[in-house]
Amino acid sequence: MYDSIRKTRTGRYEFVRGHRHHHRHHKCFDECAGVSIYDWDELVRQYNVLYDTNAVLTNERDTLKTELQGFRAGYDTNLTTLRQEIYNLRIGNQRFIDENRRLADENHHLKDEEGHNEQFKRRIKDMKRQLxxxxxxxxxxxxxxxxxxxxxxxxxxxxxxxxxxxxxxxEDLGMKNDIVVAQNQTIIKLERLLRSGRDW
Structure with a gap:
């Protein structure tokens, strides 16, 4: 029973019994293993191709494993980051909601003040008109x-x-009055003289 094959210095392959067998020096060429050397070379070529393909696939598998591990680590990190971002966004959202409510209240208050301002403006206008x-x-x-x-x-x-x-x-009246008084006095005197002359 041949359980190993080795390549000789001449490039040929030979079948070798395992160490558990006592016939270590028995060599078998050509049809010894039931296949020709040509078929054997083809099998070896196929084996080498499969071996190389297997090595490539093994490397790709190891690379994929490494990438998968990195992806999982990155995924976990990204998941944690995303959860934190979602939490932060929720907090920010709530802040926006509160801010919108506050702005709505301020807007309502401003509208009320605007109404008061309109009344105040009308009052000022009336006062200006009165002024x-x-x-x-x-x-x-x-x-x-x-x-x-x-x-x-x-x-x-x-x-x-x-x-x-x-x-x-x-003044003229006074002067005239004085004249009248003087004339009256003269008249009185003349009348007296006339009466006294009659008595004569």
């Missing part, structure tokens, strides 16, 4: 006051003229 009316009325009053002052000045001039004329009239 303009008061300014216009004040301007008219100033014009009337100027007219009144001119009228007063004119009346004061007339009054002063009348006072002067009245004083002159009083």
């Amino acid at each position: 303009d009316e008061e300014k216009h009325a004040k301007h008219e009053l100033r014009a009337e006051l100027r007219d009144s002052k001119r009228t007063q000045t004119r009346w004061e001039g007339l009054t002063e003229t009348l006072r002067t004329k009245l004083a002159e009239a009083r």
Whole structure:
């Protein structure tokens, strides 16, 4: 029973019995193993091809195992990272929700304030209108006051003229009154003289 094959220095293959057999030096060539050397060479070639293919597949398998281990490690790391990111996104989402609610409340408050501002603006507009009316009325009053002052000045001039004329009239009247009194006294004296002459 041949259980091993070895290549000789000449490049030929020979069948060798195992060490458990006592016939260590028996060699078998050509048809000894039941196949020809040509067929054997073909088998060896196929064996080498299969061996090389197996080596390539083994390397690919080992590479795939390594890549798979790296992928699993990366997957675990990425999974942890993704879970953390999902957690952070949920927190961020909640913050956005809270912020949106706050902004909505502020917007509602601003709308209320805008309504108050509109009322305040209308009130200011009314006050400005009233102020303009008061300014216009004040301007008219100033014009009337100027007219009144001119009228007063004119009346004061007339009054002063009348006072002067009245004083002159009083003085003239006084003089005339004195003349009348003197004339009356003269008349009285003449009447007395006339009465006394009759008595003569």
